[in-house]
Amino acid sequence: NCKYLFDSLILKKNIMKFRFILYIILSCLFLSASADNLTTAKQLYSEGKYSEALPLFMEQYKKNPKNGSINHWIGVCLYYEERYSESEKYFKYAETRKVNDATYFLALANYKQFKYSDANDYVDEYTELMAKSKKTIPNAFQANMQTITQASIMLDHVENIAIIDSLIVPKDKFFKYFKISPESFSLNDVEVLPAMEEECIAPVFMPESQSRMLWSAKDTTGYYNIYQTTKLFDGSWDAPRVLDENLVEEDGDMICPYIKSDGTSLYFASNSDSSIGGYDIFTSSKNLDDGSFYKPQNLGMPYNSPYDDYMFCIDEYTNVGWWATDRNLIPDSLTIYIFVPSDIRSNYSVENPNLEALSHVNSIKDTWPEGADYSSLIDEVRNISMERVVVKKDFEFFVNNNTVYTSLDDFKNKECRAMAQKWQSQVKKLNSVELKLADLRQQYAKKASTSLGDTILKLEAEQISLSEDIQQISNNIRKILNKK
Numbered sequence: 391n392c393k394y395l396f397d398s399l400i401l402k403k404n405i406m407k408f409r410f411i412l413y414i415i416l417s418c419l420f421l422s423a424s425a426d427n428l429t430t431a432k433q434l435y436s437e438g439k440y441s442e443a444l445p446l447f448m449e450q451y452k453k454n455p456k457n458g459s460i461n462h463w464i465g466v467c468l469y470y471e472e473r474y475s476e477s478e479k480y481f482k483y484a485e486t487r488k489v490n491d492a493t494y495f496l497a498l499a500n501y502k503q504f505k506y507s508d509a510n511d512y513v514d515e516y517t518e519l520m521a522k523s524k525k526t527i528p529n530a531f532q533a534n535m536q537t538i539t540q541a542s543i544m545l546d547h548v549e550n551i552a553i554i555d556s557l558i559v560p561k562d563k564f565f566k567y568f569k570i571s572p573e574s575f576s577l578n579d580v581e582v583l584p585a586m587e588e589e590c591i592a593p594v595f596m597p598e599s600q601s602r603m604l605w606s607a608k609d610t611t612g613y614y615n616i617y618q619t620t621k622l623f624d625g626s627w628d629a630p631r632v633l634d635e636n637l638v639e640e641d642g643d644m645i646c647p648y649i650k651s652d653g654t655s656l657y658f659a660s661n662s663d664s665s666i667g668g669y670d671i672f673t674s675s676k677n678l679d680d681g682s683f684y685k686p687q688n689l690g691m692p693y694n695s696p697y698d699d700y701m702f703c704i705d706e707y708t709n710v711g712w713w714a715t716d717r718n719l720i721p722d723s724l725t726i727y728i729f730v731p732s733d734i735r736s737n738y739s740v741e742n743p744n745l746e747a748l749s750h751v752n753s754i755k756d757t758w759p760e761g762a763d764y765s766s767l768i769d770e771v772r773n774i775s776m777e778r779v780v781v782k783k784d785f786e787f788f789v790n791n792n793t794v795y796t797s798l799d800d801f802k803n804k805e806c807r808a809m810a811q812k813w814q815s816q817v818k819k820l821n822s823v824e825l826k827l828a829d830l831r832q833q834y835a836k837k838a839s840t841s842l843g844d845t846i847l848k849l850e851a852e853q854i855s856l857s858e859d860i861q862q863i864s865n866n867i868r869k870i871l872n873k874k
């Protein structure tokens with residue numbers, strides 16, 4: 391019996407020892423796997439793969455919720471997943487654990503939620519923290535901090551406008567949902583443009599006369615710039631050219647141009663450094679002395695936000711304005727706001743307790759004056775008929791009062807077709823000469839010189855000769871065609 395008890399004790403001792411060794415081995419394996427998961431999460435994080443890193447960080451958080459770095463990493467992942475409100479909890483805890491960058495991200499998260507004042511306070515706090523710790527603010531952070539400060543200043547100048555309606559539309563071809571009166575202007579696809587090598591994007595703006603086009607295309611710098619072309623006397627279009635080099639915003643694209651019927655008030659969207667986030671709407675006026683445009687100005691709030699805002703335009707026939715934005719974060723969609731514009735800008739009082747909500751259009755009805763009723767205007771806009779077809783034409787050749795040819799294919803008579811080809815060639819030469827003349831005359835007006843004057847005289851002589859030749863060819867074609 392004694393031997394049996396002794397053997398039992400030895401067995402129990404060995405089992406306990408085995409269990410302890412097994413526990414140590416499993417713990418090491420667990421810690422190793424956990425460390426591997428954290429390493430993988432940090433690697434994904436550094437590669438910007440935040441959606442993949444997030445669940446791995448959350449596993450670490452369950453084991454160690456008081457780790458400041460893990461809280462910060464989770465917050466950053468949530469931020470880049472556009473889960474701004476959720477991210478704040480983790481940034482705030484990380485901030486208590488002396489993770490300075492958490493304060494910077496708190497500024498960004500508040501900014502993205504239109505809490506401009508709070509965001510600006512966090513910017514100030516972050517600046518002080520970095521100064522106390524004698525650390526340099528990363529260059530990558532400085533631009534965003536300046537943007538937040540700029541938006542905070544802009545909050546003092548929120549325009550008081552009545553937004554009467556809104557539409558949620560697909561992002562692709564969103565401008566097709568702008569119900570603009572045909573008597574005002576049209577927004578078109580790029581198919582209406584004359585052939586050009588540069589990459590173009592819609593919409594293409596055309597006034598009611600259809601005599602001019604404005605659109606966006608890549609220039610030699612690789613950024614999108616505003617181009618224009620005007621209709622020539624034969625119905626063809628002159629060579630596309632940049633609207634005005636003075637408008638060019640450094641390090642940014644310019645898209646969605648619109649110009650009012652006065653020909654001097656230009657609006658467009660740009661994602662340059664002057665923007666408060668993504669694309670902002672800008673405006674510029676033409677200098678009537680030399681035809682150039684003044685330095686663009688940010689249109690401010692409520693038109694602009696930390697997100698993309700573009701295609702601002704005003705239907706002067708109905709006196710209704712439009713702009714598009716993705717500030718509501720609806721996947722693959724944009725919100726179009728319809729508003730009543732004013733000739734003179736009037737801003738909300740900076741004391742208005744609802745100012746931040748008004749700045750990002752939290753409620754359309756909040757923008758209405760007391761007792762206002764826009765139901766009839768809304769119905770008028772909804773009932774606008776947009777039946778206006780813009781036909782792409784190579785040229786316009788008036789055969790008679792009832793017949794206009796717009797391409798060489800219209801000339802069925804071989805003799806007339808051959809003459810029409812020559813006519814088209816001479817017209818292009820004349821257009822080129824007239825464009826050169828216009829440019830040289832501007833140069834001559836600024837600084838007269840003998841060489842410039844001689845060149846102008848030669849071109850004027852060529853202009854007369856080409857005009858006479860074109861007229862003669864036109865007459866010959868009409869004689870043949872009108873005999874039939």
